[in-house]
Amino acid sequence: MKKIIIVLSISMLFFGNSITAQDSKTGKTQFMVRGYGHAGLDYLKTESGTSLSYVGSSFAPIFLFKQGDRFIFETELEFVLQKNQLEIGLEYANLGYIINKYVMVRAGKFLLPFGTFMERLHPAWINRLSTKPLGFGHDGIAPASGIGIELRGAAPIGGSTINYSVYSTNGPQLKIGDDEPDEVGMLNFDNYIDNNNNKAIGGRIGFLPFFNSSMEVGVSYYTGKVGDKGSEYEDVKASLWAFDFSYVKQVSPLKGILDIKAQYNLNNVSDAYYTVNNDARDTSAVYTFTNSSNAYYAQLTYRPLMVGNAFLKNLELIGRYSQLNTPEGSLWESDINEATIGLNYWITWRQVVKVNYSFINSRGGHDAEDASLQKSNAFFVHWAIGF
Amino acid sequence: MKKLLVIGTMIISLSSIVFLTGSCSSQRELAAQKSGAQLWADNCLRCHNLPSPAAYNDVEWETIGLHMKERANMTTEQIEKIVSFIQTAN
Numbered sequence: 001m002k003k004i005i006i007v008l009s010i011s012m013l014f015f016g017n018s019i020t021a022q023d024s025k026t027g028k029t030q031f032m033v034r035g036y037g038h039a040g041l042d043y044l045k046t047e048s049g050t051s052l053s054y055v056g057s058s059f060a061p062i063f064l065f066k067q068g069d070r071f072i073f074e075t076e077l078e079f080v081l082q083k084n085q086l087e088i089g090l091e092y093a094n095l096g097y098i099i100n101k102y103v104m105v106r107a108g109k110f111l112l113p114f115g116t117f118m119e120r121l122h123p124a125w126i127n128r129l130s131t132k133p134l135g136f137g138h139d140g141i142a143p144a145s146g147i148g149i150e151l152r153g154a155a156p157i158g159g160s161t162i163n164y165s166v167y168s169t170n171g172p173q174l175k176i177g178d179d180e181p182d183e184v185g186m187l188n189f190d191n192y193i194d195n196n197n198n199k200a201i202g203g204r205i206g207f208l209p210f211f212n213s214s215m216e217v218g219v220s221y222y223t224g225k226v227g228d229k230g231s232e233y234e235d236v237k238a239s240l241w242a243f244d245f246s247y248v249k250q251v252s253p254l255k256g257i258l259d260i261k262a263q264y265n266l267n268n269v270s271d272a273y274y275t276v277n278n279d280a281r282d283t284s285a286v287y288t289f290t291n292s293s294n295a296y297y298a299q300l301t302y303r304p305l306m307v308g309n310a311f312l313k314n315l316e317l318i319g320r321y322s323q324l325n326t327p328e329g330s331l332w333e334s335d336i337n338e339a340t341i342g343l344n345y346w347i348t349w350r351q352v353v354k355v356n357y358s359f360i361n362s363r364g365g366h367d368a369e370d371a372s373l374q375k376s377n378a379f380f381v382h383w384a385i386g387f
Numbered sequence: 388m389k390k391l392l393v394i395g396t397m398i399i400s401l402s403s404i405v406f407l408t409g410s411c412s413s414q415r416e417l418a419a420q421k422s423g424a425q426l427w428a429d430n431c432l433r434c435h436n437l438p439s440p441a442a443y444n445d446v447e448w449e450t451i452g453l454h455m456k457e458r459a460n461m462t463t464e465q466i467e468k469i470v471s472f473i474q475t476a477n
Binding site: 163 | 435437438458461
């Protein structure tokens, strides 16, 4: 409770300051509070039953703090209810400084430019669908953020543009079954205290070949040792790849905007032997497997923005397919695919009502009882706002 | 691994074709001449809907400009042109 009061009073301070920033004489320092939230209804039908519940109760305020023309501090908090308990997360908090036209440095906790989904597309008012593609988020294989330092920037080359980010972070941590024995060999990306002296390094190069910047392809790589220092896993290394694609263009014959987004992720963790204890039976077993996972999604969006009808203009159609494969032979082996279709209505450029339906096929996963194919369906109605 | 190589090679070859055909000097000049309005229309809808200049006041746009320069990896020149355009259009 105390924590909440402190956070609220800090936000009041920020709100107070943002009013002064709007005065006609502008100072060198500017504050802004931005953010987003969503609410909705989720329906899930699996082979073992159905569930229907209202969701929401999440609030993500973003504080931006600009000093002069070159310095920015950005932070996002996330307030969510987890089983009736309020949890507060620090999504990111970093300082940024523009070194020159082409280079900017950032330090602190930042969203990782590993592919594009987590850094650019995940906020509820940006993501066209109510859910993240498979492989992102909880139990995902793609990292979302890290603590460290980064250089980023862009440069025009001919009619094309190249952008880049290179960074070093504390890196992910290898799960060895201390908390959840079923998860041995998984990577924990929410590890912000370094478990070894090895720093992870990574980067992304994005290329916008066309003069009108309509298309971007990107390649990302992130690598580091992930085992605890001094343990038998000390030399276990993870290498993560991501390839992303984006194409957004107003297409006159279609009287609208076509938006294609895709990302492919591949994780490889070097071989290791994991000991899994079964306390109930007082036994233990040693496992090893080829620790390689992959996930991808491809999404197509069409919005008839150029038609005359004011209602139709704000409608949007979406289709997304995504797939996740986790290592064969691991205790969390799974093979999941999901096809989602959606119809959105945009109330403003940052406020949307999303109606989505998903078809999910899954085999395995560490919550599954056996490896048989499970079919489930989900229906979501979400109302999201960015402010 | 094979899949990875195939995808990698595809991206590199595609990029180099476009790069080689696209980097003539007249285009370079054109790129430098791109107006703020053009840059705004080309870039500010790549991740989210195109924001209306009227959505924020001039001071707020400066802060947002810096935030988006960082988030969208844009050059200082590009973002300065965009922010000036927005400030005259709102």
